[in-house]
Amino acid sequence: MASSSSTSSTVVGTAIPAPRIIDRLPPIGTLGPLVALAVACAFFASQTSRFLAGQNFSLILQQVMVVGVVAIGQTLVILTAGIDLSCGMLMALGSIVMTKFATDLGLDPYLAIGCGLLSSTAFGYLNGALITFVKLPPFIVTLGTLNIAFAVTQIYSQSQTVSDLPDPLLFFGRTFRVGETEVTYGTVLMLALYAVGWFVLRETAVGRHVYALGNNAEATRLMGIPTQRMLRGIYTVAGLLYGIAGLLIVARTGVGDPQAGQTDNLDSITAVVLGGTSLFGGRGAILGTLVGALIVGVFRNGLTLMGVASVYQILITGILVILAVATDQLSRRRG
C-alpha cells in the first residue's frame, strides 16, 4: 500500500495488465453470429445435399435481400437507441407509389421510382422530426406512422395489386451468371449498401457520432455534435433505405403489393438482434445485421429443403432470437 501511494505521485491511475490474447479476440457480440451462421450452414449441408449449391446460396440471398436492406435502416436507428416499427409500411408505401405512378399516371419509370423513394424518405423525415422537435419516443412515433403509412397505401391503391410494370422497375430482379450460378442485381445492390453502411459507420466521423449518440446522447451533445439534426438525418436515411427495399420487393415479385411489408419491422429487428447489435443503442455492427438476416434466411431455406413445415421455421426463429440475446447478455455480464 505504501509503495503504491509513492507511485501514484508519478503515474495517475492503477496500471492495467497488458492485454491477454483472449482480450484481443473480437467479443462474442461480433463473432457469435458468424459462428452461428457457420454452424447452421454445416448442419444443413450435412442434412441435405441440395443445400450446398451455388444456386441455392443465390436463392437465399434473394430471399434475404428485401429484409436485408430494411434491416440496414433498422440498424442505424437501433444504434441510436431508437426503434423503427414503421419500416415495412414505408417500404410498401414506396413500392405502391412507384408502381402506381409508373402505370396509372404513366410517369417515366425512373421518375416514378424517384417519387416512390421520396415518399418513403419523407415519412422517414417525419419520424425524425416528431422524435426531435416534439420529443416523442421513437416507439410511439413509428407506431403512429406505421398505421398512417399503411392506411395511405391502402387508400391510394384501393387495396389492389399493381401489375404490368415497365422494365426499369423490374431490373433488380434480373440475373446475371457467375459461372453456373445466377445472381440477381438486387442482391448485388444489397451487398453494396451494406458495404457503404460499413464504411460510413467504421471509417467516418459521422459513423462514430452515431455510436456516441447511442452511448450517451447528452455527452455527445456537449461535445458539440448536433445530435438532434443527426437523429433526423438517420431516420430520413432509414426511410430512403425502406424505399429502396420497396423497389427490390417490386422487382422480386413483379408487382406492387399493398399487403407487403407487414412483418418486416419485426423481421428486421430480428436480424439486427441476431447480428449482435444491442437494442439499448451504441453497440453493434452493420455487418452483424447482414449475418443475422442470413441466419434467418439459411434456417428458412434449410428447413424447407428438409421438408419442415413453415410454422416450425417461425418457432425456430423465435428460439434463435432469445438465444442470441441471452448469450450476448451473459457474455457481457461475464466480461
Add this chain to the structure above:
Amino acid sequence: MTTTAAARATSLATSASPIPVLEARGLVKRYGHVTALDGADFLLLPGEILAVIGDNGAGKSTLIKALSGAVIPDAGEILLDGKLVHFQSPLDARRQGIETVYQDLAVAPAMNIAENLFLGRELRRAGPLGSVLGMLDKRRMLSEATSHMQSLKIGIRSMKQAVETLSGGQRQGVAVARSAAFARHVVIMDEPTAALGVKEGNMVLELIRRVRDRGLPVILVSHNMPHVFEVADRIHIARLGKRSCVVNPKGISMSETVAVMTGARRPEDLPPEALA
C-alpha cells in the same frame, strides 16, 4: 515549488498590466423573481488553479454556467484574454478555448479511449481519402491519444480499451485529458471528484495540478474543502449572487473560509494575509 504559482498569481495581481485569462464584471442573471447572480465579479489569472466555492444558492453554479456558455447573463460582461466575449452556447465557449469537464463523467462508455478523446474533433486522413470520403486517421488519433495520456501521466496501456472497462477515476482522467488537449485558454472542472472515492479523487487532483503546470489555468468548482485547500492557488468565495472575496489558502484556515462562505464572518474582518 508550492509558492511559485501563488507568488506568480500575487505578482500578476499587483503588477501594473496583468491580463487576466478570464474576467467577469457585474454579471446579473435572474430567473423570474429569483436573482441567481447579482452583480458578480470574477477574475482568473494565467497559470493558476482558482477554486470556486459557495453555499447552495450562492450563485456559484450560475456563475460557472455563464463562464462556460451554458447560461447567457442578463447584464454584465465577460472578457477572455482582455477581449469582450458573448457566449451563446457551451459549444461557442468551447470554440473560443474554454473546455468544461462535467461531474457526471461525460464519456461514451462502449467507445474506446482514443475515440472518446477525439469525439467531435476526429482527425481525417490526408488527401482525398479524408477530404472526399471523410475517412478517419485512426492511427494518428491512437498515437496522439497515447502520447497525450502519457504526458499527463495517466497510466492506461491501451487507447483501444473501452471506457466502460476503466475505473471511475480513470474515466474522469479521460474526460480531463480530453479537455486539457483541446482547451486553448481555460479548463473548467465542475465537481470533478464528487463521484469518486478517496484514492481516485486524489488521482484527479494530481491530474488537475499537471494541467495547471502545463500552463492552462483551471477553474475548480468543488464542495470538498480538503480538495480545494490541497490544490487551489486562490479561492473565490461566492455568496448571495456576488463575489464575497478571494482568499489565499496559505493564509486562512478551512474553518474560517467556511465561515466566510456561510456569512458567519465578514470578509472585511479577515487579516490581510488571508486575502488573495
